[in-house]
Amino acid sequence: MSDWSVEQANAIISLDRVTKHFGSYVAVEEAHFDIIEGEFFSMLGPSGCGKTTTLRMIAGFELPTSGSIRLAGNDVSNVPPYKRDVNTVFQQYGLFPHMSILDNVAFGLRSKKVPKPEARRRAQEMLDVVRLSEFGDRKPSQLSGGQQQRVALARALVNKPKALLLDEPLGALDLKLRQSMQLELKRIQQDLGITFVFVTHDQEEAPTMSDRIAVMTQGRTDQIGTPTDIYYHPATVFVAGFIGTANLLPVTVRSSSGDIVTVDSALGSQFHVPTAGRTYTAGNSATLMVRPERLDISAGEPPVGIGGAIPALLTSVVFQGPVLRCEARTATGADVVAHVHVDDMPQVSVGQNVTLSWRSDGAFLVDEPISADMAGVTSSTDDETIHP
Amino acid sequence: MAGEDRKPARLVPWALLSPGGLWLALFFLVPVLALVKIALSTPVRFQDPEFSWDFGNFGTALSDYGAQFGRSFLYAGLATVLAFAIGYPLAYCVAAYGGRWKDLLIGLVVIPFFTSFLIRTMAWTSILGERSFVTKIARGVLGDGFTFTGRSWGVVGGLTYNFLPFMILPIYVALEKIDFRLTEAAGDLYATPVAGFWRVIFPLSLPGVFAGSLLVFIPAAGDFINARFLGSPDTTMIGSVVQDQFLVQLDYPSAAALSLILMGIITVAVLVYSKLFGTEGLAA
Numbered sequence: 163m164s165d166w167s168v169e170q171a172n173a174i175i176s177l178d179r180v181t182k183h184f185g186s187y188v189a190v191e192e193a194h195f196d197i198i199e200g201e202f203f204s205m206l207g208p209s210g211c212g213k214t215t216t217l218r219m220i221a222g223f224e225l226p227t228s229g230s231i232r233l234a235g236n237d238v239s240n241v242p243p244y245k246r247d248v249n250t251v252f253q254q255y256g257l258f259p260h261m262s263i264l265d266n267v268a269f270g271l272r273s274k275k276v277p278k279p280e281a282r283r284r285a286q287e288m289l290d291v292v293r294l295s296e297f298g299d300r301k302p303s304q305l306s307g308g309q310q311q312r313v314a315l316a317r318a319l320v321n322k323p324k325a326l327l328l329d330e331p332l333g334a335l336d337l338k339l340r341q342s343m344q345l346e347l348k349r350i351q352q353d354l355g356i357t358f359v360f361v362t363h364d365q366e367e368a369p370t371m372s373d374r375i376a377v378m379t380q381g382r383t384d385q386i387g388t389p390t391d392i393y394y395h396p397a398t399v400f401v402a403g404f405i406g407t408a409n410l411l412p413v414t415v416r417s418s419s420g421d422i423v424t425v426d427s428a429l430g431s432q433f434h435v436p437t438a439g440r441t442y443t444a445g446n447s448a449t450l451m452v453r454p455e456r457l458d459i460s461a462g463e464p465p466v467g468i469g470g471a472i473p474a475l476l477t478s479v480v481f482q483g484p485v486l487r488c489e490a491r492t493a494t495g496a497d498v499v500a501h502v503h504v505d506d507m508p509q510v511s512v513g514q515n516v517t518l519s520w521r522s523d524g525a526f527l528v529d530e531p532i533s534a535d536m537a538g539v540t541s542s543t544d545d546e547t548i549h550p
Numbered sequence: 551m552a553g554e555d556r557k558p559a560r561l562v563p564w565a566l567l568s569p570g571g572l573w574l575a576l577f578f579l580v581p582v583l584a585l586v587k588i589a590l591s592t593p594v595r596f597q598d599p600e601f602s603w604d605f606g607n608f609g610t611a612l613s614d615y616g617a618q619f620g621r622s623f624l625y626a627g628l629a630t631v632l633a634f635a636i637g638y639p640l641a642y643c644v645a646a647y648g649g650r651w652k653d654l655l656i657g658l659v660v661i662p663f664f665t666s667f668l669i670r671t672m673a674w675t676s677i678l679g680e681r682s683f684v685t686k687i688a689r690g691v692l693g694d695g696f697t698f699t700g701r702s703w704g705v706v707g708g709l710t711y712n713f714l715p716f717m718i719l720p721i722y723v724a725l726e727k728i729d730f731r732l733t734e735a736a737g738d739l740y741a742t743p744v745a746g747f748w749r750v751i752f753p754l755s756l757p758g759v760f761a762g763s764l765l766v767f768i769p770a771a772g773d774f775i776n777a778r779f780l781g782s783p784d785t786t787m788i789g790s791v792v793q794d795q796f797l798v799q800l801d802y803p804s805a806a807a808l809s810l811i812l813m814g815i816i817t818v819a820v821l822v823y824s825k826l827f828g829t830e831g832l833a834a
Contacts, residue, residue, distance in 0.1 A: 243737040256735035260753050270739035
């Protein structure tokens with residue numbers, strides 16, 4: 163288990179080995195990390211990975227089975243939600259249908275006994291921030307889904323919480339609206355400087371907005387890092403395949419020297435891979451990962467100065483605008499995908515033997531074995547429906 | 551698609567209204583008009599009353615039976631408040647925590663109603679009667695003179711019991727429709743569970759409370775069974791008076807005048823009530 167706890171003074175939320183059981187089901191297993199003040203932090207994973215449960219424990223709707231949660235330095239593990247200085251934007255928004263938009267937004271301030279005129283004034287200001295100035299008198303049912311979403315955001319933000327928790331808030335919106343809301347959320351987060359903790363199963367959404375992402379699966383936190391870090395240096399095979407598309411090959415670590423690790427491949431070749439600060443143990447099985455856009459195709463001998471090359475049979479080429487999506491099969495039967503720019507494509511045709519190569523920094527070694535039948539291209543399909 | 555195509559469509563609502571409208575006209579409007587006619591008649595011994603524009607019946611009815619009118623509305627009002635106090639928490643628990651037992655639990659509320667109203671009220675006379683063990687236990691605490699029956703609280707208790715389901719069911723239906731995750735949202739916005747209930751759940755359930763209190767108050771105000779079996783001459787309600795005038799005294803004009811006054815007062819009360827606590831604007 164990796165330790166992502168930075169133990170820094172600027173941690174606004176600290177999870178210390180937080181575990182949650184529902185009966186015999188382990189929803190969250192030893193979540194152990196810090197969320198830093200002012201950052202846009204995402205918890206990303208497929209449904210059932212424990213991301214929402216973790217968020218609900220931070221909000222106080224669920225109590226951890228073991229471990230503790232600190233908010234701005236204070237242990238809040240057993241503090242009820244109404245005494246926690248965090249606010250949530252719910253997946254279904256949870257607006258109060260009998261109240262006007264303005265009263266919805268003023269709700270939290272009224273709970274804190276802020277006098278009515280001041281509460282309404284501040285609520286109106288927050289409606290301005292989310293660009294709904296004119297809608298204060300309406301009822302939630304008179305607003306579109308995207309507008310309700312922004313009301314939910316205003317209702318939470320008006321309380322100036324220590325952290326804003328967002329539970330798949332964009333899941334119910336259509337693609338176009340979702341993309342504009344992603345930018346809007348990022349803008350608001352930067353303008354207000356409030357810590358955002360964002361839960362999503364959408365592996366394209368998280369990197370767009372986040373400063374750091376925690377990738378979770380089956381209750382475990384597989385990796386925490388910046389979007390680039392997670393994309394190019396995944397800690398596990400799951401992370402490699404969940405974020406974007408990855409070509410994975412089973413390899414064995416032969417030796418490690420300095421910042422280069424040498425691995426043996428079943429394809430009969432030896433590759434040199436940058437360690438990017440990781441350490442590997444010789445003799446271990448590991449997985450070589452190359453992103454499709456880092457693969458080049460050449461008709462004959464690979465160019466010099468490359469990090470690695472494998473022979474393969476070109477099986478398909480699909481034109482996708484400036485990029486060609488090329489599929490090829492290796493001698494071991496693994497299917498590999500390369501995204502090649504139109505201008506870089508050599509004169510080859512489907513059914514021809516080609517060489518797939520990558521530059522020395524184009525590959526990464528994931529310190530986790532992969533079975534031979536799992537080798538080849540993998541990517542998460544975005545067909546997951548949202549579970550309420 | 552010219553104008554003439556719309557003509558038959560415009561008739562559809564009227565066609566759909568006609569069975570109900572006819573029913574109301576025949577069995578509500580005609581009897582009420584008949585009642586008005588009788589109320590304005592002069593009684594004639596051993597014969598049908600004579601129509602005479604005699605408004606005096608109304609005056610006598612009010613002056614002779616003012617106490618019974620007052621008692622009826624007092625008892626009905628108390629029964630409504632009690633039914634709300636008992637019924638709301640029950641409906642809330644079933645709606646919020648009933649889970650898969652919801653339907654069964656609500657079914658249990660209705661089951662006693664498979665027996666007749668009269669039998670159920672009679673049963674209370676034996677449970678709470680002078681010689682019942684319940685009364686004996688109560689006497690141990692409240693003194694020898696204590697009785698349940700023959701007193702106002704006996705009547706109010708009976709009314710509350712008999713009309714309780716009419717309070718529970720509409721409140722339950724209203725609560726059932728509420729997304730209880732809203733309490734989570736309220737808690738997230740610093741409202742304690744109690745504050746969250748009063749600010750979110752209760753206002754959303756008001757249509758049910760409104761319907762339930764009308765369904766209890768109106769029949770309770772006109773009830774004559776409970777006062778008869780669980781009360782005494784001191785607790786007579788207006789329903790008993792009407793019944794007595796119609797069936798025993800055979801003074802139809804007085805009975806008709808009393809009924810119309812009761813109807814009038816209830817109508818005004820309901821209008822005022824709905825103006826004050828009406829459900830308009832709640833249906834979001």
